[in-house]
Amino acid sequence: MEVYLERAQRIVARINDLAGISEDPKGITRTFGTAAFVEGRDKVADWIKEAGLETRIDSIGNVRGKLSCSQPNAKTFVIASHIDTVVNAGKWDGPLGVIMGLDLVEQLIQTEAELPFNIELIAFSDEEGVRFHTTYLGSKVVTGSFDKHLLGKKDASGIMLKEAIATMGCNISDLQKDAIEADTWLGYFEIHIEQGPVLYERNIPAAVVTSIAGQRRIEITFEGMAGHAGTVPMDRRNDALCCAAGFVLQTEKYAIENKERIVATVGKLNIVNAASNVIPGEVVCSLDVRSADETDLNQACGHLQNLCNKISEARNIKTRWKLIQQTAPVSCDKDLVNLLSHSIAQENLETISLVSGAGHDAVPVSVIAPVAMLFVRCFKGISHNPLEDVELKDIEATVKISDNFIQNLIKKYNQ
Amino acid sequence: MEVYLERAQRIVARINDLAGISEDPKGITRTFGTAAFVEGRDKVADWIKEAGLETRIDSIGNVRGKLSCSQPNAKTFVIASHIDTVVNAGKWDGPLGVIMGLDLVEQLIQTEAELPFNIELIAFSDEEGVRFHTTYLGSKVVTGSFDKHLLGKKDASGIMLKEAIATMGCNISDLQKDAIEADTWLGYFEIHIEQGPVLYERNIPAAVVTSIAGQRRIEITFEGMAGHAGTVPMDRRNDALCCAAGFVLQTEKYAIENKERIVATVGKLNIVNAASNVIPGEVVCSLDVRSADETDLNQACGHLQNLCNKISEARNIKTRWKLIQQTAPVSCDKDLVNLLSHSIAQENLETISLVSGAGHDAVPVSVIAPVAMLFVRCFKGISHNPLEDVELKDIEATVKISDNFIQNLIKKYNQ
Numbered sequence: 001m002e003v004y005l006e007r008a009q010r011i012v013a014r015i016n017d018l019a020g021i022s023e024d025p026k027g028i029t030r031t032f033g034t035a036a037f038v039e040g041r042d043k044v045a046d047w048i049k050e051a052g053l054e055t056r057i058d059s060i061g062n063v064r065g066k067l068s069c070s071q072p073n074a075k076t077f078v079i080a081s082h083i084d085t086v087v088n089a090g091k092w093d094g095p096l097g098v099i100m101g102l103d104l105v106e107q108l109i110q111t112e113a114e115l116p117f118n119i120e121l122i123a124f125s126d127e128e129g130v131r132f133h134t135t136y137l138g139s140k141v142v143t144g145s146f147d148k149h150l151l152g153k154k155d156a157s158g159i160m161l162k163e164a165i166a167t168m169g170c171n172i173s174d175l176q177k178d179a180i181e182a183d184t185w186l187g188y189f190e191i192h193i194e195q196g197p198v199l200y201e202r203n204i205p206a207a208v209v210t211s212i213a214g215q216r217r218i219e220i221t222f223e224g225m226a227g228h229a230g231t232v233p234m235d236r237r238n239d240a241l242c243c244a245a246g247f248v249l250q251t252e253k254y255a256i257e258n259k260e261r262i263v264a265t266v267g268k269l270n271i272v273n274a275a276s277n278v279i280p281g282e283v284v285c286s287l288d289v290r291s292a293d294e295t296d297l298n299q300a301c302g303h304l305q306n307l308c309n310k311i312s313e314a315r316n317i318k319t320r321w322k323l324i325q326q327t328a329p330v331s332c333d334k335d336l337v338n339l340l341s342h343s344i345a346q347e348n349l350e351t352i353s354l355v356s357g358a359g360h361d362a363v364p365v366s367v368i369a370p371v372a373m374l375f376v377r378c379f380k381g382i383s384h385n386p387l388e389d390v391e392l393k394d395i396e397a398t399v400k401i402s403d404n405f406i407q408n409l410i411k412k413y414n415q
Numbered sequence: 416m417e418v419y420l421e422r423a424q425r426i427v428a429r430i431n432d433l434a435g436i437s438e439d440p441k442g443i444t445r446t447f448g449t450a451a452f453v454e455g456r457d458k459v460a461d462w463i464k465e466a467g468l469e470t471r472i473d474s475i476g477n478v479r480g481k482l483s484c485s486q487p488n489a490k491t492f493v494i495a496s497h498i499d500t501v502v503n504a505g506k507w508d509g510p511l512g513v514i515m516g517l518d519l520v521e522q523l524i525q526t527e528a529e530l531p532f533n534i535e536l537i538a539f540s541d542e543e544g545v546r547f548h549t550t551y552l553g554s555k556v557v558t559g560s561f562d563k564h565l566l567g568k569k570d571a572s573g574i575m576l577k578e579a580i581a582t583m584g585c586n587i588s589d590l591q592k593d594a595i596e597a598d599t600w601l602g603y604f605e606i607h608i609e610q611g612p613v614l615y616e617r618n619i620p621a622a623v624v625t626s627i628a629g630q631r632r633i634e635i636t637f638e639g640m641a642g643h644a645g646t647v648p649m650d651r652r653n654d655a656l657c658c659a660a661g662f663v664l665q666t667e668k669y670a671i672e673n674k675e676r677i678v679a680t681v682g683k684l685n686i687v688n689a690a691s692n693v694i695p696g697e698v699v700c701s702l703d704v705r706s707a708d709e710t711d712l713n714q715a716c717g718h719l720q721n722l723c724n725k726i727s728e729a730r731n732i733k734t735r736w737k738l739i740q741q742t743a744p745v746s747c748d749k750d751l752v753n754l755l756s757h758s759i760a761q762e763n764l765e766t767i768s769l770v771s772g773a774g775h776d777a778v779p780v781s782v783i784a785p786v787a788m789l790f791v792r793c794f795k796g797i798s799h800n801p802l803e804d805v806e807l808k809d810i811e812a813t814v815k816i817s818d819n820f821i822q823n824l825i826k827k828y829n830q
Contacts, residue, residue, distance in 0.1 A: 126761075196646035213645060217691055228798055229680035229703045230628060231611030234671045236796070241681055242667045245660035252657045256649045266656055268689045276632055276682045276701035278799075286691035288644045357645030359781035381651070383643055384693075411765030 007103055008395040018043060018083070019091035020336065022065035027088040027386060031162035032126040032137065033061065037084060044098060044123045053121060059174035060141040060165065061086055061183045063098075067105055069115035075186035076118040077409070078369070079104065082138060082361060083128035089156045090388020092378060099190040100122040100395070104402050106221065113406075116413045117186045124361055131155045131164070138359035143368055144179030185369035186413075187336055187406070188362060191398060192373060193390060195358050197381030204350050205397035208340040209373035212356040213263075213290035214297050214329035214364055220247070222307060223318040226281025241271055241280035243317040249289065250307050254300070261296040263357055264289045292329050292355040330363050333370030339412065340372050343404035347397060374401065422518055423811040429514045433458060433498070434506035440803060447541040447552065448476065448579035452499060459498055459513060459538045465699060466521045468536060475556040475822035476540035490601035491533040492824070493784070494519065495555060497542035497776060505803020506779055512606040513538040515810070519817050524821040531828045532601045538775055544571045546579070554776035558783055559594030588625055600784035601828075602751055603777060605821070606813060607788060608805060610773050611811035612796030619765050620812035623755040624788035627771040628678075628705035629712050635662070635723060638733040641688065641696025656686055656695035658732040659825035665722050666702065669681065669715070671780050676711040678772055679704045679719065707744050707770040748785030754827065755787050758819035762812060789816065 021040040023029040030037045031334040038061075045063045049055040053065030063083070081097025101121050108115070124138030132153050140146040162172055184397040194200075199207055223238035236268060248266045252260070255264035265288045272282035287304065305321050312319045337353070344351045354375050360373040376398050379389035436455040438444040445452045453476075460478045465779075468480030478498070496512025516536050523530065539553030547568050552720040555561040564579040565588060580587055609615075614622055639655035663681045670679035680703045687697035702719065706712040720736050727734045752768070759766045769790055777786040791813050794804035 143486070180711070194645050194646065196648065197651050198648065198737055201651070226800070227796070228610050228773055230630070230678065230705050230774070231609065231680075231798070232796060233611065233613065234667075234678055234771075235672040236612050239667070239680075241684060242663055245663035248657055248660035249664065251651075252654070259649040263645065263647075263649055263818070265654075265694055267644055267686070267691045267693050267695060269656060269684060269686055271682070271684055274683045276703050277680070278682050279680055280682060288691050290645050357644070357647075358643055381642070381647060383646065385641070 002397045002398050005154050007107070008165055008392050011099050011103055011395055011397060011399070012392060014047065014250070015091050015095050018095050018099075018285050019266055028085055028091055029087050029089060030085045031087070031128070032084050033131065033168050037125070038168055039084055041123065041125065047102060048121060050366045051102060052109050053105065057140065057170065058178040059170045059172060060138055060146070060178065060407065061168050061170055062138045062142065063123040065105070065121040067108065067115065067119040067121070069118050071116060074117050076120050076180055076184050077186040078120050078122060078188045078255070078365070079190070080122035080139070080188065080361060081192060082124035082188050082258065083317070084124075084126050084128050084130070084382050086128050086130055088386060090116060090383060090385055092193045092388050092390050093195065094127060096193055096376065100191045100402060103399065104406060107403060108406065113321040113410065116410060123276055127140065132161050135359065136361055136364045137343060139364045140369070142177050142180055143364050144176070144182070145364055145367065148174055148175070182368045182402045187333065188365045188369050189336070189370040190360060190362055190373045191402060193377060193378040193383060193388065194354065194375040195378065195380060195383035196354070198354060199375065199377035200379065200381055204377065204400055205394040206344065206374055206376050207354045208344065209356050209375055210332055210337055210339055210353040211292040212330040212332075212360060213292050214294055214358070215325070215327045216289045216297060216301050216323065217325040218289070218301070219322045219324050220285050220287055221320040222283040222312065224281055224315070227279040228236040229277040229279055238277055238316060239279050240283040240317060243312055243315045244269060244285055247308050250311060253302055254303060254307065258300065262291040262300045264300065264316060290342040290357050291292070294329055325388065327363065330366040330371070331367060332362070336370055336372035339408050340374060340405055341399050343408055346404045346412060347395065347400050374398065397409070419814050422522070422814050423807050425573045426514050426518055426810055426814070427807060428590050429462065430510050433510050433514070437691055439503070443500055443506055444502050444504060445498070445500045445801040446502070446543070446546040447499050447515060448546065449622055453583055455498055456538065456540065462517060463536060467524050470518065472585065473556065473593040474587060475561070475593065476583050476585055477553045477557065478534040478538040478651060482523065482530065482534040482536070483716055484533050486531060489532050491535050491595055491599050492556070493535050493537060493595070493603045493780070494605070495554070495603065495776060496605050496607060499539075499541050499543050499545070500598050500783045501543050501545055501799050503801060505798060507608045507803050507805050508798055509542060511608055511791065511805065515606045515813060515817060518814065519821060522818060523821065528825065531825060532576065533546070542776055547576050550774065551776055551779045553821055554779050556590055557595055558779050559591070559597070560779055560782065563590070563591055597783045602748065603747065603780045603784050603786040604751070605775060605777055605788045606817060607790060608792065608793040608798060608803065609769065609790040609796060610798035613769060614790065614792035615794065615796055617767065619651050619792065620769060620809040621759065621764070621789055621791050621816055622767045622769045623759065623789035624771050624790055625747055625768040626707040627745040627747075627775060629709055629741045630774070631704045631712060631716050631738065632740040633702040633716070634737045634739050635696040635700050635702055636735040637727065639696055639730070642694040644692045644694055647694060652694055653731060654694050655698040655732060658727055658730045659684060659698040659700055661726045662723050665690070665726060666719055669718060669722065673715065675709065677704060677706040677715045679715065687813060705772050709744055724810070725819040739757050742774065742778065745786070747779040747787050749779070751785055751787035753805070754823050755789060755820055758816050758823055762815050764812065767778070787814065789799045
């Protein structure tokens with residue numbers, strides 16, 4: 001079994017190698033199209049090329065390595081994750097899936113596995129969307145759903161997306177050509193850290209994802225009346241912050257009561273013209289609600305909006321409720337989920353299933369192909385943080401699981 | 416009685432005249448030492464000079480007009496308020512007291528009243544402290560409590576206080592000379608808008624102030640654990656905002672229960688590294704507590720700190736409680752308060768007494784002289800806002816009350 005440990009060690013070495021490339025010397029930051037990003041991307045491309053895959057950088061900066069099967073008109077199974085990061089990131093979110101995918105394909109090449117389908121290993125160039133406030137630029141090109149209107153979008157320094165693409169040496173006129181045709185997809189597989197504490201707390205190395213939560217992002221404005229903190233008596237106030245605080249607590253209470261179905265978070269809260277000696281007159285806050293089930297999501301948002309209205313009316317506060325963004329829940333493919341569960345069970349590991357609260361490239365892919373995701377335990381569920389960590393023994397277990405998975409998939413396809 | 420209406424109309428005309436001078440064309444802003452401030456100050460100085468007072472600009476930019484009595488070694492009674500403003504101010508906060516004081520002194524001159532004490536009418540140059548984040552620069556010079564260390568303090572553009580003073584043509588070497596000797600003060604009288612809704616709601620033109628609330632300003636930090644809004648289950652969270660929200664509501668509840676004794680306000684609340692998809696890991700907020708009674712103030716702050724600790728411990732959140740500023744409550748002089756109450760009653764008006772929740776120049780003056788304040792009703796209690804307003808009939812009533820007051824004071828002093 002020494003071989004699995006060695007493969008895990010090599011995966012960690014590559015993760016560390018890639019983490020050494022950063023925009024800022026004290027942390028890990030590789031946002032789309034920057035010099036650090038390009039350096040990291042080229043390193044990954046070299047590894048993929050060395051492994052023997054037909055490798056290229058596509059028009060949005062994705063690294064794409066193809067392992068073709070000998071059969072004509074074979075479908076393509078995509079193994080992927082992303083290599084861009086948030087600012088001051090951890091080293092695992094994204095790279096783990098790309099480098100474990102590479103390890104898996106290397107194994108197939110070394111064992112001269114006979115493939116009934118093509119495999120395309122992809123390192124997506126933009127999943128986090130930090131630089132251009134976008135979502136899934138990389139996978140949207142691969143799925144043919146890239147919105148060309150985004151090309152004029154500017155980053156914080158005024159550089160347009162199309163300029164950033166050109167700077168990387170990519171050609172926007174190829175964006176459409178780089179899509180994998182809808183009818184040639186066999187499926188999609190992504191390994192990713194859980195970014196949550198369930199596996200850590202339950203002491204399980206990895207679990208299959210059954211769905212990716214849908215999301216509503218709402219902006220709520222509470223309008224009361226500003227006043228002097230020293231001169232307006234307590235019973236004459238119309239304090240927008242007290243009203244917002246009531247909403248924050250009621251939202252938390254409702255979400256805890258319905259914790260099996262939703263999560264809800266107030267992540268931003270801004271008092272307009274705040275001063276320590278001024279009663280808050282206006283508060284704007286964000287509300288993020290997620291659920292694996294569209295009905296639950298609608299119900300939760302409806303209930304929270306009612307709560308918001310009730311609390312505000314009781315305080316004579318005006319509110320505005322503005323839907324900013326919404327994505328529908330995504331179900332992973334049942335057959336692939338079963339295959340993956342079986343692959344976990346083959347290692348005598350407990351099989352549990354998880355809902356992904358975070359979005360992933362599997363979301364846009366799910367529109368045209370069956371998707372599957374494997375979550376790997378991470379330290380305390382911490383993510384988007386330098387403290388992000390994954391244990392070697394969990395990588396070893398995941399190597400075995402993904403070996404099982406690809407073998408099961410080949411077997412199934414050959415039946 | 417036509418004469419009182421005419422005096423009130425002249426007061427309003429002068430208030431409007433002064434309000435026309437501003438740093439910004441669309442509002443009223445005259446912060447200490449700016450060109451608009453100097454223009455407004457010089458206009459006020461001209462009015463005071465025209466009235467026949469011995470007028471000068473002192474070393475901190477206060478306008479000082481003296482009406483001397485014929486008796487040797489007479490004490491001095493100061494009538495004052497301020498002419499600086501907050502940003503985007505109303506026209507009444509400050510100017511009302513200066514211009515009503517001027518009207519009062521003009522009346523004494525016209526009626527050739529025989530004064531048993533000197534009167535000094537002062538338009539303080541800096542009460543709001545907006546430009547240099549200071550308090551009571553003008554009255555501190557007059558009371559001899561000016562802190563010379565402040566001279567090096569810089570405004571937002573890096574200009575030092577001493578430079579701003581020089582720009583106005585004032586001489587900082589005279590700062591000490593401009594104090595009125597402690598043993599020569601007879602007392603201090605200030606007319607000011609209430610800046611609260613009590614008179615408006617009770618339909619009373621004016622009321623005597625019995626005390627000025629003491630204040631504690633506290634900065635509270637709640638430290639939880641940031642996390643992904645989509646991936647951390649509701650029962651695994653350590654949300655600093657939910658904790659702060661609990662504190663905001665408990666503080667409001669306690670202050671309402673004790674509304675006769677204190678007011679308490681959370682005016683600022685900042686989520687560190689806030690993002691709509693991140694569970695708040697750290698929240699910093701301000702707490703402003705005021706009371707006319709030092710014991711009540713201490714008790715309230717102690718209770719709120721305990722509340723804060725309890726709420727935080729229950730949520731496993733770390734807190735820091737940091738006292739930023741404190742001022743003790745000030746009691747107005749009982750004899751002057753009684754005289755002022757009697758002056759109100761003489762007009763067959765209901766006499767109620769108020770606590771000032773806002774600080775005033777009377778605070779530093781109270782250290783060396785007996786102080787009295789008369790609050791005038793303002794529209795809905797709105798202040799520090801262009802909506803600030805005072806009705807003509809209330810100014811008329813206040814003219815009569817202040818006439819009564821000065822006559823009663825002369826009578827009393829002659830006894």
